[in-house]
Amino acid sequence: MSNYLIWKYESYPGSCVLKDMTGLDMTYRLNDGTPLAFGFPSNVSIHMNPDYPDDLVLGDSLRNSDMLIIASARLKDILAARQIPKLEFLPVSIIDHKGSIASSDYAVIHPVDPVDCLDREKSIYETGFLDPDAIGDISKLVLDEALIPPDRQIFRLAGYWDLNFARRDLAEALTAAGLTGIRFIELSAHPET
Numbered sequence: 001m002s003n004y005l006i007w008k009y010e011s012y013p014g015s016c017v018l019k020d021m022t023g024l025d026m027t028y029r030l031n032d033g034t035p036l037a038f039g040f041p042s043n044v045s046i047h048m049n050p051d052y053p054d055d056l057v058l059g060d061s062l063r064n065s066d067m068l069i070i071a072s073a074r075l076k077d078i079l080a081a082r083q084i085p086k087l088e089f090l091p092v093s094i095i096d097h098k099g100s101i102a103s104s105d106y107a108v109i110h111p112v113d114p115v116d117c118l119d120r121e122k123s124i125y126e127t128g129f130l131d132p133d134a135i136g137d138i139s140k141l142v143l144d145e146a147l148i149p150p151d152r153q154i155f156r157l158a159g160y161w162d163l164n165f166a167r168r169d170l171a172e173a174l175t176a177a178g179l180t181g182i183r184f185i186e187l188s189a190h191p192e193t
Contacts, residue, residue, distance in 0.1 A: 061181030
């Protein structure tokens with residue numbers, strides 16, 4: 001059994017869905033692990049998706065089209081108290097369907113410096129078409145845990161932006177806290193059917 005789990009979004013009744021970030025240039029930097037805390041703009045907003053006009057509930061983790069962890073103040077405070085290295089908290093406002101600020105108390109949980117820890121011998125995956133170092137679809141996911149620094153509680157995989165990973169003890173603590181919008185799955189469950 002792995003010491004790491006995949007951090008996923010969990011739907012809850014009326015949960016809002018986010019789309020379209022404004023106020024930040026080159027948003028891909030949120031996925032590739034570029035440090036952004038220094039000089040992060042104060043006016044970054046993420047808008048509720050107009051395809052879901054009746055879904056307005058703001059929980060602890062919000063579903064979004066960019067596969068980011070968008071965290072409530074409660075979730076952010078729990079993570080900040082753990083003093084997790086290589087983790088930034090980037091403030092964002094949530095904009096409702098009418099263009100008003102629904103909340104300014106959210107943050108992007110931004111793991112920086114992705115970890116190159118895919119076990120390339122045991123995993124089954126495709127490489128990127130244009131970039132052979134990029135990882136395409138993964139049909140069997142195995143991490144080489146010896147390559148993961150022991151203090152990394154949350155991280156992204158180098159070359160593959162679609163997943164966030166959490167150390168098992170952190171996942172268990174977050175689950176016990178009863179936070180909404182979060183679930184964790186075993187590596188062997190990826191990809192989900």
